[in-house]
Amino acid sequence: MPSRRRTLLKVIILGDSGVGKTSLMNQYVNKKFSTQYKATIGADFLTKEIQFEDRLFTLQIWDTAGQERFQSLGVAFYRGADCCVLVYDVNVMKSFDNLNNWREEFLIQASPSDPENFPFVVLGNKTDVDGGNSRVVSEKKARAWCALKGNIPYFETSAKEGINVEEAFQCIAKNALKSGEEEEIYMPDTIDVGSSSQQRSTGCEC
């Protein structure tokens, strides 16, 4: 346990396969980009330390597999997430259409305490492809959807060029943080010796 208070934020990245989730994470954490496509299997985990408003944070990033066959892993993976990042490819309409499914599925499986206000961030990735000529989802359309779903912050990114990636993750951290602020005083009960007849558990398993 660290002596200085640090906060760990669990961030889940979701989206169709091939939209660039792993590349975004790789660009953000390692400042690297590879054109070679390797499908993520199950999930990959990365950590990144960031400083934000004079506080230290560790982002625990869960880069999930986009293929449908991995969706049964959902409950196991989504539990206790501080923020969920939805990624689509601006050049593939289907990946944008599916954002709604990803969001719904996440809310069902993670069942956060306050689903209405759970922090999502949407990223429209691959804006660099073909100089933007093959783009099929307009920024306007994407922003409209985000507004509809409770003003989800929206970023247009290029993992390849490293455009907006840093900013997007700053926002992710900020939002994750916001949701984790409420603090309670930890107050367990005190033993009531008078009424309860305490007995030691005799179950010494030897």
Added chain:
Amino acid sequence: MLQDDDDANSSSETDSIDQNPNPNPTTSIDQSLDAIEGQLTSISLHSIPPIPQIISALPSDSHSQLQQATVAQNLEYIDTLPSDSHSQVEQVVESPGEVDMERGVVDNSVSRGQGVLWRNNSDVDVDVEGQGSPSSSGYAGGKGTSSSSSGISGSGIEEISGDDEVDRVEVVNRSASFGASVDSEWLPGKRHVNEDDASVSWRKRKKHFFILSHSGKPIYSRYGDEHRLAGFSATLQAIISFVENGGDRVKLVRAGKHQVVFLVKGPIYLVCISCTEEPHESLSEQLELLYGQMILILTKSINRCFEKNAKFDMTPLLGGTDAVFSSLIHSFSWNPATFLHAYSCLPLAYATRQAAGAILQDVAESGVLFAILMCKHKVISLVGAQKASLHPDDMLLLANFVMSSESFRTSESFSPICLPRYNPMAFLYTYVYYLDADTYLMLLTANPDAFHRLKDWRIRIEMVLLKSNVLNEAQRSMVDGGMHVEDLPVNPSPLSGSLSSHLGQPRPPLDSTDGCKTLLGGPAGLWHFIYRSIYLDQYVSSEFSSPVNTPKQQKRLFRAYQKLYTSMHDRELGPHKTQFRRDNNYVLLCWVTQDFELYAAFDPLADKVCFLL
């Protein structure tokens, strides 16, 4: 017999801690010590006939150098032994060269874990649909980040198994004595904070402990920085949760020399990754204790925080307790209480303990739940209120908590604590005061406003203890140590009058790796023993003496006892009555009855018959 001088524990008529009015027996350990003599001598009567018989029934066993006989109620155990130890080797080892046969110890019990999910050795197919994810390799170079594929197969566990030099060096430097001198050389707190799962040194550590939440957030790691291990922690959670999702539970994964042991306690996950060759049952019990230590600090009410909020981060609540956990983990390799589930008493004269007990009794009657006077890890006196009794595990965890927290030494303290075996859900309050460098008083109460009253009590207790010289006696006892096997009289018994003649006589040195073995120690080549009274929840062990001198040798003997304990209490095949085990290092003998357990180590060259005396 145990002591021929007139010192503290020579008392044959003592009844030292019987002040405890609770129905649970707390008579004197001193008393029971005397029984050891009888038992040591009478072992021969019980076991001589069966042992030669059984040994001859075993194959001469050149490949494993194992000679073991178990005189058990169920003889199947023995019947299955040869084939079983063989299959064990097959199960654990991928390539035959990998098992360390040097010590000649093959633990049969390990291969029989019940409900073990994956004890596959073939590079762990624990994965979630074959996640030998090659994709993760791309990140490995990133500095300050850690990456690991959730496919623990290729990249995860495998790479940990390198050579284990790192920890070995450290182990030698540490004191591994069973005695109380240990913590003088033990540096509290976490070391190697700058490591993470990408560090070579981190991967080479022999024994890792992790605590994490069910959302994969790290809570504690023995080595390395928890936050930098967040990725690794997530991997562990993914494995556990994945199996849980299938309505199953992962308990153990074997990967080469490593065992990965899991313990799920509601929203808290505990994991041990070890290549120490300890039985997985032992590792599992160690995880239980680690969990108990956490409960002692926070109570089980912590579960409610996770119910309300799955992303709950409990590390702030555990702030500053690193040393408590690391000292507990350290005790897993030297303190027999961690596997015996019994506590040990400081040897004291009857009158001295009486004096301490009497004043504590007065406190207990005034509404204190437990009054405990301890000298380091050893109990001087313990008194409980009516109907209240303290589990030895709780005592271990409480003493560890107090001794490893530096702040208790500098001032009187009043701290909320929870006794997991007494009531895991709620806090008690403990008043802690160090009377001298080693001796401390703990007064436990349910009343959060009792501080000043307890302080007054402490002043009275301190006066009584000073007047009756208890503190000086305790210090003297600490210096003198406990029993020494050399002091045991050679005891000619009718069966073996002639046998003791060779004892103590020099023998040609063995050509063993240690090179320092001659027939040393007590009668019949007795090197060391532990006696546990089941009735009293107490144990007593002899001090280490030649030839078990070095910390390394002591730790090895400790592990051998631990293994012995596990195999004697095997849930499927046990409990057994006696066990006789010989390897290059010693002959081990264990005898378990309803009333006591006796563990003894003898010179490996001692005659089979003569160490039974």
